[in-house]
Amino acid sequence: MKLDKRILQSIRALPPFPATVRKVMALAGDPDSSHTELAAVIRLDQAITANVLRICNSAFFGLRRPVDNVGDAILHMGKKNVLRAVMAAGLSRYFRTARGYDVGGRDLWEHAVAVALMSQICAARISIPDDPRLFTAGVLHDIGKMVMGEFVHEAWQRIRALREGQGYSFLEAEEEVLGVNHAALGGEIALMWKFPDEILKAIAFHHRPDQLASGDTVPWVVYLSNQACHVMGIGVGTDALAYRAVGDVAGRFGIKQRDLEDMMARLHHSMREARELVSIVPGPGRNGDA
Amino acid sequence: MAELVVGISDLKVTNNPADSMVTYALGSCIAVAVYDPAVKVGGLLHFMLPDSSLDAEKARETPGMFADTGIPLLFKSCYKLGADKKRMIVKVAGGASILDDSNFFRIGQKNIMAMRKLFWNNNVLIDAEDTGKNVNRTVRLDVGTGKVWVKRAGGPPEEL
Numbered sequence: 001m002k003l004d005k006r007i008l009q010s011i012r013a014l015p016p017f018p019a020t021v022r023k024v025m026a027l028a029g030d031p032d033s034s035h036t037e038l039a040a041v042i043r044l045d046q047a048i049t050a051n052v053l054r055i056c057n058s059a060f061f062g063l064r065r066p067v068d069n070v071g072d073a074i075l076h077m078g079k080k081n082v083l084r085a086v087m088a089a090g091l092s093r094y095f096r097t098a099r100g101y102d103v104g105g106r107d108l109w110e111h112a113v114a115v116a117l118m119s120q121i122c123a124a125r126i127s128i129p130d131d132p133r134l135f136t137a138g139v140l141h142d143i144g145k146m147v148m149g150e151f152v153h154e155a156w157q158r159i160r161a162l163r164e165g166q167g168y169s170f171l172e173a174e175e176e177v178l179g180v181n182h183a184a185l186g187g188e189i190a191l192m193w194k195f196p197d198e199i200l201k202a203i204a205f206h207h208r209p210d211q212l213a214s215g216d217t218v219p220w221v222v223y224l225s226n227q228a229c230h231v232m233g234i235g236v237g238t239d240a241l242a243y244r245a246v247g248d249v250a251g252r253f254g255i256k257q258r259d260l261e262d263m264m265a266r267l268h269h270s271m272r273e274a275r276e277l278v279s280i281v282p283g284p285g286r287n288g289d290a
Numbered sequence: 291m292a293e294l295v296v297g298i299s300d301l302k303v304t305n306n307p308a309d310s311m312v313t314y315a316l317g318s319c320i321a322v323a324v325y326d327p328a329v330k331v332g333g334l335l336h337f338m339l340p341d342s343s344l345d346a347e348k349a350r351e352t353p354g355m356f357a358d359t360g361i362p363l364l365f366k367s368c369y370k371l372g373a374d375k376k377r378m379i380v381k382v383a384g385g386a387s388i389l390d391d392s393n394f395f396r397i398g399q400k401n402i403m404a405m406r407k408l409f410w411n412n413n414v415l416i417d418a419e420d421t422g423k424n425v426n427r428t429v430r431l432d433v434g435t436g437k438v439w440v441k442r443a444g445g446p447p448e449e450l
Contacts, residue, residue, distance in 0.1 A: 102444065160444075169389055231388060231395050232298065232338065233315035233426055238444040241317055241386050241424040245393035257394060261339050264397070265348050265355060268299055268338065 003188065004179055010147045011185070014094075017193040020045040021090035028083040029132065038079060039071045042086060051089035051280050052082070058276030061085075084135050088113065088277050091139055098145045100152025100159075103237030110271075110278050111235030112139045117270045118225035121263050126253040128217055136195075137202035137222050144186030144203075151178050163242055170242035171207050183207050210247040224249050232264055234271070296321075296334045299355035303333035303367040307434040314428050316384035318398035320405055320421065321429040322361060323381045325436040326373035332433040333373075335364040339397070340404030357404040380414055381438045381450050383429050385421040398422065418450045 003011075023041045027033040043049055049070055056073045057066045061081060067073045074082050095109040103111075116138030123130050152159060155177045162168040162176055174181040180188075187204025195203075202219040205212050206226055209219040223246075230236055230243060250256065271278070294302045296313040304311065311334040313321050322335040335354055342349035342356035353359035365375065385402040388395050402421050409416060418438070420427065426443040429450075441447040 227388065227395055231318045231397055233317035233319060234298075236315060236317070236426065238426075240315070240426040240443060241388045244389045245395055250394045257397075257400075258344065260394065261344055261397065265339060265345055268352070268355065269348070 002179075003185075004151075007147065007151060007178070007180065007185065010150070011189050011192060014147065014189065014192075018045075018048075018090040018093075020048050021086055024083060024086045024090075025136070028079045033079075035071065035074045035079075038082065039069075039074055042070045042082075045090075048086060048089045052085045054280070055085040055088060055276050056082070058273070060270070060273040060275075060277060062273075080130075080132060083132060084116075085277075087136060087139055089280060092280050094143065094146055096146060098149030098152075098237065100149045100154075100156060101145055101237035101239055103235065106278075107235035107237070108142065108145065109235070111229055112142060113274060113277050114229045114232075114234040114267065114271060115139070115141055115222065115225045117274060118228055118263065118267050119221050121266050121270065122221050122225050125259055125263055126217075126221075126255060128221075131218065133196070133199050133202070133218055134221060137199050137206075137218060138225060140186070140190070140199075141203050141206045141222055141226060142182065142186065143189050144182035144184070147189070148174065148178070148180075148182040148185055152182075169244045170239040171244075181207070207243055208246060220247075220249065220252060224253070228260065228264060228267070232267070294334075296336050298336055299338050299352050299360075301333065301335035301354040301360060301364050301367065303331065303364070303371060304433055305329065305331045305371045309433045311431045311433065312428065316427045316429065317386055318384070318395075318401060320357070320382055320384035320398075320401050321427070322364060322405070323383075323429060323431040323438045324364060324368055324373075325379045325381075325431065325433075325438075326368065326377045327379065327436050328374070328377050329372045330433060330436075331368050331371045331373040332431050332436065333364045333368045334429070334431050335360045337361070337401070337405075340400045357401060357408055361405065361408055375414075378414075379417045379436060380409070381418040382416055383420040383427050383438075383440045383450060386424055386426065387422070389424055420450055 027038045096105045116135045119134040119138040158177045159173040162173040171181045190200040202222045206222050209223045292309045294311045307330045313336040319338045325332045337360040342359045349359045353363045385398040387398040428441040430439040438450040439447040440450045
């Protein structure tokens with residue numbers, strides 16, 4: 001993809017993907033890795049360790065007794081859940097206010113967590129295995145907005161004119177004015193971070209899974225989950241509802257609108273329990289412009 | 291002045307004229323603002339889904355989630371503070387959809403229909419309404435004056 005020079009410079013200026021999270025992702029996906037190895041890697045990062053323990057002891061994971069060290073956390077929760085906690089603890093720092101979308105860092109993070117949780121609720125509903133890629137892709141699907149925000153802000157009048165005057169979706173307006181949309185740009189960031197191809201695609205096509213030739217369900221699950229969170233108004237900005245529905249997601253997954261409603265109700269409960277997961281982002285709260 | 295924030299699937303009522311009530315980021319959800327000017331009792335509900343038959347347990351635990359459990363509870367909570375149904379002013383906003391609203395995600399339209407049916411069956415008139423379309427809204431009820439303000443994403447607050 002040919003990116004505008006300034007946009008390219010901005011993605012190169014992003015901090016590198018956190019080494020601890022990368023190592024934990026690799027170890028958690030390796031069936032031969034031991035709990036001791038995993039715990040040792042996490043312990044090296046004190047900030048992540050503190051947040052991981054907070055998250056593990058939150059209502060979301062519902063442990064009977066609180067854990068006070070990473071080894072016990074892995075023992076009681078399993079590798080998969082510890083991986084989620086590490087991802088949340090390690091990645092929340094990327095979420096900053098995105099000016100052009102008029103949304104604060106905390107709201108963006110809340111949206112990211114909501115889409116990751118909704119992806120799991122969705123996977124359960126359509127009876128596909130709870131794939132750890134879903135959580136990763138869900139949390140990071142909007143990472144492109146971290147870079148796009150400034151450029152969207154600069155080009156706001158033109159984007160708005162296309163949106164309101166000519167019926168463009170927000171995605172189409174980004175593409176027309178800036179030459180790239182936030183999803184595709186997220187794909188470029190995933191490429192820079194050397195993410196596996198399927199996670200890269202789920203990020204890059206989270207609004208347009210219909211453009212992918214492969215039959216992989218992960219991008220469709222992330223798409224459905226993201227649309228649901230936009231409809232519910234969870235952590236969204238001025239672009240909230242300015243996206244199109246694509247493809248026949250109901251037919252593809254064999255679900256009805258009532259299933260979607262049920263998923264929304266479940267997500268609402270999950271989000272209450274996931275309070276610790278959401279609140280690990282410091283910084284300004286809601287910016288008042290919901 | 292206290293600002294009472296009403297979250298998704300939540301409702302609040304007050305008779306303190308110094309309060310204002312606000313609910314943010316309504317997409318397909320609907321905010322129902324009610325007000326009795328005689329006793330200055332105000333209430334605000336942010337419901338998410340049309341019909342509590344979806345999940346009876348969630349409806350018991352979180353009645354504000356559904357139109358058919360949240361709206362009756364909103365009115366009853368106001369009566370407890372001395373409001374009278376005959377005097378109550380009802381304003382609603384939300385029920386938006388993403389683009390192409392003939393699709394799977396049109397929960398907003400279903401919410402609007404469910405709410406209208408409920409009000410119709412209970413002889414309640416909607417005094418003002420800003421629903422549908424594809425904009426996010428924030429709704430504020432000023433309890434001292436009974437004024438309701440709707441702020442569409444990216445725009446200024448406008449009185450409903």
